[in-house]
């Protein structure tokens with residue numbers, strides 16, 4: 001049986017590129033998103049239009065399966081008290097991490113995703129975690145993903161594969177990957193429809209898409225775009 005995949009799909013540039021990567025590779029692809037009172041919750045509203053756009057690119061209509069939403073409610077916001085979920089200015093912490101780091105977030109997401117993949121019979125779990133320009137988030141590291149794969153497989157008695165296509169590429173290469181996977185139409189979809197800005201800004205349009213232009217997420221996305229466009 002060909003592999004079937006579940007993609008952690010937030011509505012951002014990285015996870016949209018991962019979704020296209022999975023659609024180009026697997027026979028059947030489902031998506032999962034998480035609501036956790038993120039201050040950029042506007043990204044969740046981007047998910048359905050992006051999915052609709054991707055159906056018209058690359059002959060992926062028959063490949064794209066159902067979407068799953070997991071509402072984590074106040075849990076992460078209540079525990080975390082970070083700039084990702086609260087109205088706190090984005091800054092560096094004493095630990096050398098941006099205060100947008102939500103402790104354990106990706107570990108939780110992968111655990112929920114694996115539970116859905118278990119129920120749906122999907123073997124490959126695809127995420128946009130990246131160690132290349134990852135702001136130091138420890139739950140984006142390749143070693144963390146390998147450890148999670150082992151833990152999930154032991155804990156659920158399955159043979160899940162955690163696939164992280166962006167792990168070793170930077171944001172410029174992420175744009176290039178999207179171009180390879182879906183050409184100008186996919187790049188245009190990512191520019192117009194995906195959301196990256198931590199502050200949830202969808203008013204200011206730049207050549208790389210919408211955002212405040214100055215938060216760490218916008219700066220990464222913009223710098224990658226400029227390097228890719230040369």
Ligand code: ZN
Pocket residue numbers: 196197198199200201211212213214215216217218219
């Ligand atoms: Zn921003």
